[in-house]
Amino acid sequence: MAEVEAFPVSATDKAVTHLRRLLGSGRLRPGERLKEQELSTEIGVSRTPLREALKLLAQEGLIEVLPNRGARVPLVSESEIDDLFPVMGALEGLAGTRAAAKATDADIDDVRALHYQMAAAWRRRDRATYHRLNREIHDHLLRLADSPTLTRLHGALDARVAGIRFEAEMDGALWDRAMGEHEDMLKALEARNGPALGAVLQRHLETKRETVLAALQEGFAGAGDGQRPV
Amino acid sequence: MAEVEAFPVSATDKAVTHLRRLLGSGRLRPGERLKEQELSTEIGVSRTPLREALKLLAQEGLIEVLPNRGARVPLVSESEIDDLFPVMGALEGLAGTRAAAKATDADIDDVRALHYQMAAAWRRRDRATYHRLNREIHDHLLRLADSPTLTRLHGALDARVAGIRFEAEMDGALWDRAMGEHEDMLKALEARNGPALGAVLQRHLETKRETVLAALQEGFAGAGDGQRPV
DNA sequence: GTTTTCAGAATTGCATGCAATAATCGCCAG
DNA sequence: CTGGCGATTATTGCATGCAATTCTGAAAAC
Numbered sequence: 001m002a003e004v005e006a007f008p009v010s011a012t013d014k015a016v017t018h019l020r021r022l023l024g025s026g027r028l029r030p031g032e033r034l035k036e037q038e039l040s041t042e043i044g045v046s047r048t049p050l051r052e053a054l055k056l057l058a059q060e061g062l063i064e065v066l067p068n069r070g071a072r073v074p075l076v077s078e079s080e081i082d083d084l085f086p087v088m089g090a091l092e093g094l095a096g097t098r099a100a101a102k103a104t105d106a107d108i109d110d111v112r113a114l115h116y117q118m119a120a121a122w123r124r125r126d127r128a129t130y131h132r133l134n135r136e137i138h139d140h141l142l143r144l145a146d147s148p149t150l151t152r153l154h155g156a157l158d159a160r161v162a163g164i165r166f167e168a169e170m171d172g173a174l175w176d177r178a179m180g181e182h183e184d185m186l187k188a189l190e191a192r193n194g195p196a197l198g199a200v201l202q203r204h205l206e207t208k209r210e211t212v213l214a215a216l217q218e219g220f221a222g223a224g225d226g227q228r229p230v
Numbered sequence: 231m232a233e234v235e236a237f238p239v240s241a242t243d244k245a246v247t248h249l250r251r252l253l254g255s256g257r258l259r260p261g262e263r264l265k266e267q268e269l270s271t272e273i274g275v276s277r278t279p280l281r282e283a284l285k286l287l288a289q290e291g292l293i294e295v296l297p298n299r300g301a302r303v304p305l306v307s308e309s310e311i312d313d314l315f316p317v318m319g320a321l322e323g324l325a326g327t328r329a330a331a332k333a334t335d336a337d338i339d340d341v342r343a344l345h346y347q348m349a350a351a352w353r354r355r356d357r358a359t360y361h362r363l364n365r366e367i368h369d370h371l372l373r374l375a376d377s378p379t380l381t382r383l384h385g386a387l388d389a390r391v392a393g394i395r396f397e398a399e400m401d402g403a404l405w406d407r408a409m410g411e412h413e414d415m416l417k418a419l420e421a422r423n424g425p426a427l428g429a430v431l432q433r434h435l436e437t438k439r440e441t442v443l444a445a446l447q448e449g450f451a452g453a454g455d456g457q458r459p460v
Numbered sequence: 461g462t463t464t465t466c467a468g469a470a471t472t473g474c475a476t477g478c479a480a481t482a483a484t485c486g487c488c489a490g
Numbered sequence: 491c492t493g494g495c496g497a498t499t500a501t502t503g504c505a506t507g508c509a510a511t512t513c514t515g516a517a518a519a520c
């Protein structure tokens with residue numbers, strides 16, 4: 001067995017990872033104040049690396065730090081969604097264009113397999129499986145685009161909406177529309193038509209934007225299910 | 231006069247600003263090691279906020295920090311340029327599309343004024359003025375796009391190539407091509423043709439990519455003129 | 461009953477100290 | 491003279507302490 005590069009995870013990385021999980025899982029809710037003392041003891045690092053982690057996540061927009069007033073989980077507003085999604089659309093559009101150009105036959109086979117599994121989940125209205133496979137397909141396409149910068153930026157933006165539990169709220173019409181767009185994606189990818197794939201992805205983002213906005217208006221603002229009426 | 235919100239600049243902000251200037255001005259050269267002690271005394275803050283600043287800039291890709299080995303100014307490689315520019319192209323394309331849709335007549339007048347000043351600078355081969363106005367025009371368009379996320383991401387990517395002194399190397403043919411694209415930009419903006427403006431900006435980025443690559447191959451790698459053969 | 465005030469507590473921002481890791485340089489073998 | 495090795499030095503990573511700021515809440519004023 002090859003010796004694994006014994007890679008000392010820094011306390012800052014540990015804090016970043018831990019905080020990401022807290023934010024993504026909804027343990028920290030929008031508007032909530034993040035106290036350094038509290039978090040540092042929970043995570044098991046001192047305040048210095050924790051503060052570094054907070055600043056890093058703030059730069060990504062996942063939290064916001066106010067001078068002398070500590071960090072908060074930002075409330076996600078409609079205007080932020082409207083700001084965010086066009087940019088994600090542009091990035092995914094580029095990803096699609098590149099992915100179609102670079103995909104090997106094997107890559108396309110992989111995506112096709114995921115696609116048909118997802119279509120099956122959609123037909124039986126299995127939300128959880130659908131969303132898992134959906135994510136896998138999008139990750140796959142992004143990976144095919146083969147651009148670290150693209151992956152990094154997209155990930156940063158995606159993390160901001162990850163807290164919104166829009167999946168649960170996805171209504172039938174929007175879900176069908178999304179599924180239809182996925183059909184078009186597969187066709188464009190099979191035809192290795194980059195511009196078409198890019199265009200579909202941009203349309204798809206618009207559908208996602210509407211889904212997220214609907215969820216937001218239903219009161220699923222931000223991470224967690226804390227605001228759920230039951 | 232309204233009382234200005236007296237806002238205390240944090241030591242971290244001070245360090246970030248200072249480091250940005252050092253990197254942008256070429257005082258710190260690619261490959262150079264950044265020592266915390268040295269920098270902190272020069273900037274006048276202690277190591278803690280300096281370290282926060284380093285991590286923030288590292289997240290933007292302006293520097294890289296290796297575990298236990300400190301921070302370095304990364305060498306800019308061709309592959310990084312090839313990675314970066316398509317993404318910037320997608321962002322500027324979006325900016326153009328939005329800018330054309332949102333611009334008021336007054337906005338267009340402003341851009342037109344800048345454009346004709348720049349054209350004059352181009353005709354008399356006044357590089358410095360041309361590049362200043364060029365930057366102003368691009369900033370203006372980005373501002374018209376009216377998207378904080380777009381501005382932020384574009385700024386982060388732009389900072390990475392800002393250190394490369396590609397302006398000095400811009401050869402005649404590429405310069406003329408860039409100027410022609412600016413003509414098209416103005417036309418598209420005047421016609422409020424968003425897609426057209428977006429497309430021009432993407433083409434323009436490709437021209438810039440070639441310019442930067444040429445400069446890189448001439449040995450102007452990264453910030454500063456240290457590698458210049460004289 | 462509502463608002464203002466102000467002392468005490470809590471919290472953040474930053475500097476410094478100490479342990480752990482990496483770089484450096486002189487020394488010795490070949 | 492060159493290349494490898496070990497002690498010394500330099501540097502990073504992190505924890506902690508202290509000053510400055512903000513928050514809290516209870517009493518006083520209206």
